[in-house]
Amino acid sequence: MRATLALGIGLSLLSLLQAQQPRLTWLGTLGGFYSEAHGVSADGTVVVGFSYTSEGPFRGFRWQNGVMTALDTLGGPFSDAYAVSANGSVVVGYAYNADTLQRAVRWVGGVPQDLGTFTGNLGLAYSVSADGTVVVGYAQQGDGQIRAFRWQNGALDNLGTLGGDTSIAYAVSADGRVVVGESRNALRQTRAFRWVVNGTMRDIDTLGSSLSIARGVSARGDVVVGEWRDQFRRTRAFRWQNNQMQSLNGLSGFTTSAAAVSGDGSIIVGYTTDLEDEFYAARWVNGVFQDLNQVYASLLTDGSRLAAALGISPNGRYIVGYGTNAATGRTEAYLLDTGVPRTGDVNRDGCVNDTDLLAILTNFGAEGYRNEDLNWDGVINDADLLIVLLNFGQGC
Secondary structure, X not given: OHHHHHHHHHHHHHHHHHHOOOEEEEEEOEEEEEEEEEEEOOOOOEEEEEEEEOOOOEEEEEEEOOXXXXXXXXXXXXXXXXXXXXXXXXXXXXXXXXXXXXXXXXXXXXXXXXXXXEEEEEEEEEEEOOOOXXXXXXXXXOOOOEEEEEEEOOEEEEOOOEEEEEEEEEEEOOOOOEEEEEEEEOOOOEEEEEEEOOOOEEEOOOOOOOOEEEEEEOOOOOEEEEEEEOOOOXXXXXXXXXXXXXXXXXXXXXXXXXXXXXXOOOXXXXXXXXXXXXXXXXXXXXXXXXXXXHHOHHHOOOOOEEEEEEEEOOOOOEEEEEEEEOOOOEEEEEEEEOOOOOOOOOOOOOOOOHHHXXXXXXXXXXXXXXXXXXXXXXXXXXXXXXXXXXXXXXXO
């Protein structure tokens, strides 16, 4: 009996150890030649994006447990999924209706819900809050112009513009209160904006250029990432915080773009290009550039390459995007489990111990959407405490 118990404990420890090792999973396609992953759930078990089908049209997908499932349309040929709630249950994007019009959609249980427009025809949903109740994107007005929207409880709110004729919302904070995106100003320049509930749309900066776009925002809305255009008209990634915009470098100083950011704002993902204009998935940790192809070279077979990183889990552990899978010869969506932080490692020191336990207990009952909120449900509670206890001693 002791031997059996020892074997069981040993296998459990081995399983935990293996779970912390970096892993790359190619997600395949819906039968076609191409797929991209755009968003990932907090625990890395659900991935969303789009894929071409064997019949030709592309469809949004929800991937879980190794199975890629096509998301229904509104009666038309196409759909695409851009984001997923923290628990993986709510997906947002767009779908075509029977009149072949593109509409902003929220899928719950796989069933698509048309979020409507501002009396126009078109719409698209780009992002969703952690609990799935707030959605942002753009919708068309009756005059043909498009406006950034924030949807909640069936109501579609027009966020306006910076004085121009267009605005698009690309991301929303975990609690749904902060929205970021792009808008034209009165001079018809495209500028990154940050909008806060009960506030107004604000131009956050351009580093002296005429163009900037906000693509992602941290859990509490205090860190914004995206791209700007330098004096040579090259696209560069940026990170904005405390009214300061920082340009982010990539390979050889060429094109960079930031697509998403971790919950605490410390890890940014996107892409960079080289001298041959080839795309490489990029990660910036506290502002320092990393080529994911170099960092995780051991996971890539000869000829495979991660081209872009488009989504990241709140804790920064799981990264999704698309690249070249040499085994199939296709461009495919991927899920990269970096193995860091360990499950239950609140302070990110590689060891799940008393310090992590104390962090949960000290903040017990407080508002979540921060590192202590391990399951990302909006509150620091028993569930987070249990995660630490179940993983106690890992890495120590």
